[in-house]
Amino acid sequence: MSYFIHADMDAFYASVEQLDHPEYRGKPVIVGGLPGDRRSVVSTASYEARVWGVHSAMPLVQAVKLCPGGIYLRGNMGRYREKSEEVMAVLAGFSPELQQLSVDEAFLDITGTEKLFGPPEVLAKKLKRAVYTETGLTVSTGLASNKYVAKIASGMSKPNGLYVVPPGEEEKFMLSLPVNKIWGAGEKTQELFVRHGFKSCADLHRLSREIAVSVFGKALGDFIYRAVRGQAAETFESRGEIRSMSAERTFPFDLYDDFEVETQLLDIASEVFFRILQTRFQSRTIFIKIRYGEDFSTLSGRETFQNPLGTLNELYEKLLALFHKKHRPGQGIRLLGAGLGGLETKTPLRQQELFNEAGKKEEQLEKTILKINTKFPGAALKRGRSWLV
């Protein structure tokens, strides 16, 4: 029999803030932005803030209205990552089969650890205690015979709980749930459920695989068919290497000025370029993303070239051309994004280039230029561009 634990930190960013700042404890903490920040959303709300109706992904202005007395913070990703590493190290102490899903959650395959830690449920309790004593943070856990069910179970245990689905009861467990508990069926699919009158997983369970596919499409139909049977474990199995790298910015006020937009694009391109430089990957595919303020419409463009992008200047020039090809002139830009797709392992030549001295010096030079550009956006940009050519 296989056993999996899904461990999910409670209100992670807010909890770290409350740990670091005792004066925040017991108070509504909202991480995501300061009151007055335009176009921000709530990243994490502490449980004290949730009482006021504040939750993740909510526009910050709405949160401020609901909870005017809350403690609002922009957040500190570096600190959260640091804390995340502490947590993951504790989890790793219970099984080598640790699969980190994001900064604050992970699966643990604890099959065959009984001799070391006792029965699965006992291990889960030890794990919760260890995470708390060693990091000062609480974690919610789900225990089941497969990852998908364990993931849903941990959600049922929040906050600071343990929910066990005994082996053999996976399907029964799923059948007891409303459709909004199906992980992987988001807003649009929930609307579809409503339109078709599916309220519970039991309703969906009555569909044959063929009907499910005809209603929801191939992949989603197949997934739903398995999910309501507690069998969708393979959802998590195929996470391999990274495939793309990107950066995007939402501006407090829409951008209309070409020069301003181009400055932002260079900044974004620089960020992505230096990030990929530090990996074993290269790319022949660029993409851009533009969102307009007027109607929140989003368009994207993508282009693949014969050879990998070699320099920041090349990347920037190609992104710029693609941008001008797609942009609807006169419309205000709310969001601008850019990235590299189809990541492939560096060819030996480039790998060499990265690690030799000349490559490092060039990287340093480009980093310096980037810094100057950031500090003096207007004047330095020109020089940056000319240096890079």
Add this chain to the structure above:
DNA sequence: TCTGGGGTCCTAGGACCC
């Protein structure tokens, strides 16, 4: 209330080749 940022995967259609 007006909607972040960084990712993954799916679908559908077009181009091109055999």
Add this chain to the structure above:
DNA sequence: TCTGGGGTCCTAGGACCC
């Protein structure tokens, strides 16, 4: 004069996750 079918690569848009 009309027109198949499969495979691969590419693009645009969208759904979903934390």
